[in-house]
Amino acid sequence: MRKRIRxxxxxxxxxxxxxxxxxxxxxxxxxIIFLFKEGLGLFRxxxxxxxxxxxxxxxxxxxxxxxxxxxxxxxxxxxxxxxxGGADAEIIPFRFEDIFSxxxxxxxxxxxELLPEKLGEVIASEPNILAFLPELYVPKDNADLRILPLxxxxxxxxxxxxxxMPTATPAAQFGVLPLIMGTLWVSFFAxxxxxxxxxxxxxxxxxxxxxxxxxxxxxxxxxLAGIPSVVYGFFGLVVLVPLIQRALNLPVGETALAGSLxxxxxxxxxxxxxxxxxxxxxxxxxxxxxxxxxxTHWQTIYKVIVPYASSGIMAAVVLGVGRAIGETMAxxxxxxxxxxxxxxxxxxxxxxxxxxxxxxGEAPSGGTHYQxxxxxxxxxxxxxxxxxxxxxVISKQPVNKGL
Amino acid sequence: xxxxxNIDFYYGSFHALKNVSIRIxxxxxxxxxxxxxxxxxxxxRLFNRMNDLIENTSLTGECIxxxxxxxNKSVQVDDLRKKVGMVFQKPNPFPKSIFENVAYGLxxxxxxxxxxxxxxxxxxxxxxxxxxxxxxKLKKSAFELSGGQQQRLCxxxxxxxxxxxxxxxxxASALDPISxxxxxxxxxxxxQEYTIVIVTHNMQQAARVSDRTGFFMLGELVEYSDTKxxxxxxxxxxxxxxxxxxxx
Numbered sequence: 001m002r003k004r005i006r007x008x009x010x011x012x013x014x015x016x017x018x019x020x021x022x023x024x025x026x027x028x029x030x031x032i033i034f035l036f037k038e039g040l041g042l043f044r045x046x047x048x049x050x051x052x053x054x055x056x057x058x059x060x061x062x063x064x065x066x067x068x069x070x071x072x073x074x075x076x077x078x079x080x081x082x083x084x085g086g087a088d089a090e091i092i093p094f095r096f097e098d099i100f101s102x103x104x105x106x107x108x109x110x111x112x113e114l115l116p117e118k119l120g121e122v123i124a125s126e127p128n129i130l131a132f133l134p135e136l137y138v139p140k141d142n143a144d145l146r147i148l149p150l151x152x153x154x155x156x157x158x159x160x161x162x163x164x165m166p167t168a169t170p171a172a173q174f175g176v177l178p179l180i181m182g183t184l185w186v187s188f189f190a191x192x193x194x195x196x197x198x199x200x201x202x203x204x205x206x207x208x209x210x211x212x213x214x215x216x217x218x219x220x221x222x223x224l225a226g227i228p229s230v231v232y233g234f235f236g237l238v239v240l241v242p243l244i245q246r247a248l249n250l251p252v253g254e255t256a257l258a259g260s261l262x263x264x265x266x267x268x269x270x271x272x273x274x275x276x277x278x279x280x281x282x283x284x285x286x287x288x289x290x291x292x293x294x295x296t297h298w299q300t301i302y303k304v305i306v307p308y309a310s311s312g313i314m315a316a317v318v319l320g321v322g323r324a325i326g327e328t329m330a331x332x333x334x335x336x337x338x339x340x341x342x343x344x345x346x347x348x349x350x351x352x353x354x355x356x357x358x359x360x361g362e363a364p365s366g367g368t369h370y371q372x373x374x375x376x377x378x379x380x381x382x383x384x385x386x387x388x389x390x391x392x393v394i395s396k397q398p399v400n401k402g403l
Numbered sequence: 404x405x406x407x408x409n410i411d412f413y414y415g416s417f418h419a420l421k422n423v424s425i426r427i428x429x430x431x432x433x434x435x436x437x438x439x440x441x442x443x444x445x446x447x448r449l450f451n452r453m454n455d456l457i458e459n460t461s462l463t464g465e466c467i468x469x470x471x472x473x474x475n476k477s478v479q480v481d482d483l484r485k486k487v488g489m490v491f492q493k494p495n496p497f498p499k500s501i502f503e504n505v506a507y508g509l510x511x512x513x514x515x516x517x518x519x520x521x522x523x524x525x526x527x528x529x530x531x532x533x534x535x536x537x538x539x540k541l542k543k544s545a546f547e548l549s550g551g552q553q554q555r556l557c558x559x560x561x562x563x564x565x566x567x568x569x570x571x572x573x574x575a576s577a578l579d580p581i582s583x584x585x586x587x588x589x590x591x592x593x594x595q596e597y598t599i600v601i602v603t604h605n606m607q608q609a610a611r612v613s614d615r616t617g618f619f620m621l622g623e624l625v626e627y628s629d630t631k632x633x634x635x636x637x638x639x640x641x642x643x644x645x646x647x648x649x650x651x
Contacts, residue, residue: 211458285495289557292451293508294485294564303511308498 032381039375042158045368046150048170051135052096054148057127062086064149067157070171073130081128094122094131095170112137120145132170153368158375164339164350166359166369174372178341180379182349185342186256186331187324190263194320197264198271199313205272206279207301218276225269233333236262241334250346254336257345262330267320274319278312279305315395322387326380328353352380404429405450405568405598410464412445414457419445421622423464427615429567432590432599434613434630436606438645441619443602447570450600451487452480468568485512488561492573494553496545496560501537504545504556508564523563531559532589551582558589562597569593571601575608587612606646610634618642 047067048054054070056062062084065073072078074093082088099108099119108114120139123131139145153174161175201221205214236258244261245253282305290300306313328351336348337358356373363369405427412420420442427433435443448454449466452473465472473483485508496504505524514520524541528534533555537548545556554574561569571590575583590599590612603609609616610630617627618641626633626642637643 283495285491285493286497288453288456288489288491289495289497289560290507290511291456291481292453292484292489292491293511293560294481294483295507295511296481299511303507304497 035374035377035381038371039378042153042174042368042371042375043155045153045371047153047157048132048150049172050367052170053133053135053138054150054170055123055131055133055138055145056148057123057129058144058146059127060086060146062148064151066151067153067171067173068161068163071163071165071168071173074132074170089128092126092129094126094129096131096133096137116140158372162341164355166363166372172368174368176352176372176376176379178339179350179352179355179376182256182335182339182342183325183351183353183380183383185349186259186263186335186351187321189256189260189345190267190324191317191321193260193264194267194271194324195317198268198316198320199275201268201272202275202279202313202316203301203306206276207297207305218273221269221272224265225273229266229327229329230333232262232266233330236330236334248346252336252348254334254348255346256335256342256349259331259335259349259351260345262334263324263327266327266330267323270323271316271320274316275309275313278309278316281312282308311395311397315391318387318391318394322384322391325387326353326384328357332357352376356380404467404469405600406465406467407449408465408467410446410449410462410466412442412449412454413461415459419622420449423622423624425617425624425627427598427600429598430594430596431614432594432601432612434609434616435600435602435619436604436609436616436645437619437625439604442622443617443619444572446619447572447600447602448489450568450570451484451489453489455480485564486566487568487570488564488566489570490554490557490561490572490574493577494550494557496548496553496556499545500542501545501548501556502541505559505563508560512564524559527559527563528556530562530593531555532585532592533559549582551578551585554578554582554586555589558586558593562593566597568598568600571599573602573604576604583608606634618645620645 048070054065060081062081065084069078069084073084073091074095076093078084079091080088081091084091096119099115099122102122103118108118116137116139119131119133119137120142123129123139124142124144138147158174158176160177161173162177163173163175164178165173205217209217240258240261241253243253244250244255244258248257286304286308287300290304291297295303331351332354335350335354337350337354338348339350339355340347342349356376359369360373363373405425407423407425410420410423411418423442423446435447437443445454449462450468450473454460454462462474466474468483468487471478497507499507502524505527506520509520509523514523525534525538528537533552536552537543537556540547545553548556554577558569558574575586578586587608590601593599594614601609601613613630615628616630616633618625618633618637618639620641626637626639628638633642634646637646
């Protein structure tokens, strides 16, 4: 009888654990599906704001415009229709609000019921106009007016675009290249700083420090990993940023360099801990063999121990990179967040996570801005996925290399 | 030639070697036998100062190799270890190619002459009776060799730096009987050129390979004499008991 109960309990427990594993996996999969579903919706959205259209005079031969052209027209960068395949005439961009500078409110009727009609008149009278109107006020049955066909936002303009202006009207610009480059830029330099430093500390801890020093330093370094990133960001903002500004005599201290330095400090504990563990895992027999051949301690370190631990060291680097790429708060606080292509270490840049954190709050749910931020999340997810997979592959490499 | 005078050695407060004095002649094979924990390996590792790697140890007495006390401050440990090679209990090749394993000792010695390195590697592998088996796969990983081959590779690696003394710490204990007999044959040949000191817990092995044998017990060198005499007619009762298998 007791045996039966035990068996049932065991089965129950087994089921419970299987269930919890299943639920967790399911939740993760659902999150990923949600991320991609929201994000990929962007490519089904029109390039101009929802419920708005672009209208031209019927005499204008120009076909569909892409979002960049639309933006440049309203920025007065394109000023002549001939640049866009039309007649040689000046482009007259017209925003819906401009109607109020032509007509009095009283002329538009009590409930603006005359508004479509007046808009129609404006467009009909001006052959070179490009009008940006709400769909609601498009004049009906006006033969002098042609609605431009609108394209959807293309993956090309998203992944290849170099302008990130998600709230620009009439056509928001979703070029993620500056953000991706900003992320990689800051992370790359962070690793460049953190790797030699981390490796040095790891070698010191595993090979040179005496036991007392090690017992003191190791927990202290591991403690660094536990400090919330906002605290690092705060430190960076208050200490590092002014320091960089003064030391390098820059107009602003909030630069890619500040972000890289903060990230390097944050990635150090990961790199040190994992690399040190890998080096300490080098069998005693390897050290003894090397020393017994008359190698010095230092020769043993760089000819035997570091090569032996190289897969662990690589894993440490990759995990450090992973931490750097996904880090949000500290970077948001110190890099200045200018969404431009990074050219030097001494200018502001903006990273993907910082963009999401800064903009999601003000992006209307379901809109193109919102969708584009989700797509940024997808990109970040894919980057970190690649990083984790490479860490996994590298750390599983057999020791037998460095021949 | 190796000579020790009144060696006492401590691991912390544990008295591991008690007043050990010994003389080892060149071009002989000397075996140390004794029960586990008797101090024979500790004693062997004094000769190339491997015990330095263990923290919290202390030593008194003199250990003289080629006329110099190797525990003098003026002695460079890495130079000493080039003169006194060592082969360990378990084969411990580096995760490198067969060639690079043997060349390692030369490379850390700042030997840059490639032709010389190649020649030395070949000579060492020939001396270790491994050349014929590996000459076609020198670029292959050392881990692809069998355990016995790995151990001979480790011997070749030790020989490459031209030591005059070779220490062997139970070199065959992790090997099968065929590999063991190969190592023993090798010891016979190497004796011509090197002074060999071997620690073994296999008394037959000691009897087969060595000229002189030292019997250790509880940190003391109980008896040290010609191997033949030791095994046929030991002086001390403890030696007699150990050799005949009454304990240990």
